[in-house]
Amino acid sequence: MTKTGELVQRLVLLGPGLGWLALFLVVPCGVIFAYSFFLRGIYGGIDYVFTLENYARAFDPLYLSIFLNSAKIAALTTALALLVGYPAAYLIATGPRHRQVPLLILVMLPFWSNYLIRTYAWIVLLNREGLINRALVDIGLIETPLPLLYNEFAIVTGLLYGYLPFMVLALYSSISRLNPEIREASADLGAPGWRTFLRVTLPLTLPGIAAGSVFVFVLSIGNFITPDLLGGGRTVMVGNLIYDQFLSARDWPFGASLAFLLIGLMMLLLFAQAWAVNRAQGERARA
Amino acid sequence: MTAGAKTLVEIAGATKRFGPVTAVDVLSLDIRENEFFALLGPSGCGKTTLLRMIAGFEQPDVGRILLDGRDITAVRPNRRPINMMFQSYALFPHLSVYDNIAYGLEMEGVRGAALKQRVDEALAMVRLEEFGRRRPHLLSGGQRQRVALARALIKRPRLLLLDEPLAALDKKLRGQMQLELKRLQHDTGITFLVVTHDQEEALAMADRIALLEAGKIAQLGSPRALYERPASRFVADFIGVMNxxxxxxxxxxxxxxxxxxxxxxxxxxxxxxxxxxxxxxxxxxxxxxxxxxxxxxxxxxxxxxxxxxxxxxxxxxxxxxxxxxxxxxxxxxxxxxxxxxxxxxxxxxxxxxxxxxxxxxxxxxxxx
CATH class of the missing domain: 2.40.50.100 (RNA polymerase II/Efflux pump adaptor protein, barrel-sandwich hybrid domain)
Known part of the structure; x- marks a missing residue:
């Protein structure tokens, strides 16, 4: 094919996707980015006067603590997802082939229903009169209902539930790529199962751990539905803060600067993860 | 090997089925101390399953495996004094050549100067002294194979299993490695059990060959016996060319x-x-x-x-x-x-x- 022919083919194939992203992602982001450098209008609009005040304000201890608290909640969710997800992913990836597909479908099954609806379902499960509390009272384990809803426990539970599949899938793809003979070689050389895991399986699946952790962390830290519904509507995470700036406080420039700080943090993590995965894969491809 | 040498491994009536397929079919076999033994056969004849049972990665459905007269059928792979060189070599990609070779001894608790001395010896044995710090992916196929060999031999196992050891090498290197394996077997005095589908390889290296057909031994004997006095048409046809x-x-x-x-x-x-x-x-x-x-x-x-x-x-x-x-x-x-x-x-x-x-x-x- 000629050079121009190739170019045309590429444009035809890439065009729709790239066009869509450019129009509905890059342009709006650019608008928001621009807003973040202007002043808030008196009636909630934009005063087109350049300022860095919005970014300075974001580092106010009040807002910084919300950022940090969000990071804490996201980190806790990520750690739990890793702890719960790794054994599951390991069993699926090392099990017989014919059982892997049905189990993976089960992992992805929750995606078939709406995230909002699934989050509401947790309210039904966790509230004072909910299924869990009532069951525990009925069997006599507790006398008064436990405070399961409208706190950080509920937020972490909801986020963990929502994003665990991402962790499992990322780990699954990493573990299933491991040559099983490598684990056998470790056993053959005298390592009991736990040492094989620590010395061989875990280091070789670090790219999967990094990918799954970044997924869960990034999705969790930016989430505002779960803290809003399960956290009781108090502004505890940065997602809610941004939401409030745009819809309640009507301070779009400040909301935009917060949004960009969050995007910056996420980008940083994604680049770090891509770099780690690239390095590990380069090594494995040649090994 | 001289006849009447001590039996090292005894496989007693081992059977292994995978679903409807019988991979190993009531098979009995003695491997003698200090011999170079080859399990030969076409793909699917059960030779790899038999090897994996000796290593401990598969359990026979029926029958026993004895090492030095001791029943090791239920012993886990990490507790058998048997090491294996895998067909894929299965080197640890995240560890250096040195750390790959040291792995087995570390699991035994060997540390410090003793560890270093034995790893250096093993590197010298396979002539890779200069490559200790390299990662496996920076080695050639032949070098990787020698790392795998050193890694399996450093524990001085009672028995070394080699799964299609030369399959991944080109023809010229294969000839060299056949001699190298013979030399290593001779120098270390360790019993070698090699699995191969290549009859020339088995003839060139082994003291005795068991030719397997559909999970059973078609003939067991010296390379010369199998070549010159085949017991069946299958043996005659598999080994060399026959009219x-x-x-x-x-x-x-x-x-x-x-x-x-x-x-x-x-x-x-x-x-x-x-x-x-x-x-x-x-x-x-x-x-x-x-x-x-x-x-x-x-x-x-x-x-x-x-x-x-x-x-x-x-x-x-x-x-x-x-x-x-x-x-x-x-x-x-x-x-x-x-x-x-x-x-x-x-x-x-x-x-x-x-x-x-x-x-x-x-x-x-x-x-x-």
């Missing part, structure tokens, strides 16, 4: 058999044991290509096992010449192999009439 003549046993006396072959008349073979052979029953006569003597035919042929035929094809292999000869009534041409420097080489052209014969004691009678 077969189907016929009926016409007479049997004094270790000499006469076979009636349709279209060719009588052929003779010397045999030691033909238990179960009935005069008049179907038998197969087998003769190796290099045993067939060719001469440019005068009209007609006389003498024992003398046949007249026509050259239907000649292949020049450099050192040797492979000649295909059409014989009356035979479905497949007779294959003969002779040195390319032979004085009749120039006369062996397609369509030439030739006379072939072989001494009766160079052919075998096969009942199955």
């Amino acid at each position: 077969f003549f189907e016929g009926r046993l016409a007479a049997l006396a004094g270790g000499r058999a006469e076979i009636e072959v349709d279209g060719l008349g009588r052929l003779w073979a010397e045999t030691e044991d033909l238990d179960g052979a009935a005069v008049g029953g179907p038998v197969t006569l087998a003769v190796r290509p290099e045993r067939v003597r060719l001469s440019v035919a005068p009209a007609g042929a006389a003498g024992q096992n003398a046949l007249s035929g026509t050259v239907v094809g000649v292949a020049y292999l450099g050192q040797d010449l492979i000649v295909h000869i059409g014989l009356p009534g035979q479905p497949a041409p007779l294959v003969a192999r002779l040195g390319s420097g032979s004085h009749i080489a120039d006369d062996l052209v397609e369509g030439a009439a030739v006379r072939c014969d072989w001494p009766p004691n160079d052919s075998r009678i096969l009942l199955v």
Whole structure:
């Protein structure tokens, strides 16, 4: 094919996707980015006067603590997802082939229903009169209902539930790529199962751990539905803060600067993860 | 190996099924101390399953595996004094060559100077002293194989298992590694059990070979015994090239058999044991290509096992010449192999009439 022919083919194939992203992602982001450098209008609009005040304000201890608290909640969710997800992913990836597909479908099954609806379902499960509390009272384990809803426990539970599949899938793809003979070689050389895991399986699946952790962390830290519904509507995470700036406080420039700080943090993590995965894969491809 | 050497591994009536497939079928086998033993067979014959049972990665459904007289059937792989060189080598990609080789000793709790000394020795043994700090992906295929070998040998196992050790190497390197493996086996005094589908490899390296067919031993013996005295048509066919003549046993006396072959008349073979052979029953006569003597035919042929035929094809292999000869009534041409420097080489052209014969004691009678 000629050079121009190739170019045309590429444009035809890439065009729709790239066009869509450019129009509905890059342009709006650019608008928001621009807003973040202007002043808030008196009636909630934009005063087109350049300022860095919005970014300075974001580092106010009040807002910084919300950022940090969000990071804490996201980190806790990520750690739990890793702890719960790794054994599951390991069993699926090392099990017989014919059982892997049905189990993976089960992992992805929750995606078939709406995230909002699934989050509401947790309210039904966790509230004072909910299924869990009532069951525990009925069997006599507790006398008064436990405070399961409208706190950080509920937020972490909801986020963990929502994003665990991402962790499992990322780990699954990493573990299933491991040559099983490598684990056998470790056993053959005298390592009991736990040492094989620590010395061989875990280091070789670090790219999967990094990918799954970044997924869960990034999705969790930016989430505002779960803290809003399960956290009781108090502004505890940065997602809610941004939401409030745009819809309640009507301070779009400040909301935009917060949004960009969050995007910056996420980008940083994604680049770090891509770099780690690239390095590990380069090594494995040649090994 | 001398006969009567001590038995190291005893496989006693082992059976392994995978669903409807019986991979290993009530198989019994002794491997002697300090021998180079080869499990040979086509793919799917059960040789790898047998190897994995000895290593401990598979459990026999029935039967036992003994090492030095001790039943190790239920012992986990990490507790068997047996090490394996995997077909994929299975080197740890995240560890250096040095750390790969040290791994097994570290698991035994060897530390510090003792560890370093033994790893250095192992590196020297496979001539990789300069490569300790490298990661496996920076090595060539042959070097990786030597790392895998050093890693498995450093624990001084009672038995070293090698799964298709030369399959991933190119032909020239394969020849070198055959000698290298023989040398290592000799120098270390460790018993080697190699699994291979390549009969030349088994013939070149092994003291004894077990040829497997469908989970059972088709024949067990020295390379020479398998090549020269195959017990069945399967063995004769698998090891090397063989010419077969189907016929009926016409007479049997004094270790000499006469076979009636349709279209060719009588052929003779010397045999030691033909238990179960009935005069008049179907038998197969087998003769190796290099045993067939060719001469440019005068009209007609006389003498024992003398046949007249026509050259239907000649292949020049450099050192040797492979000649295909059409014989009356035979479905497949007779294959003969002779040195390319032979004085009749120039006369062996397609369509030439030739006379072939072989001494009766160079052919075998096969009942199955």
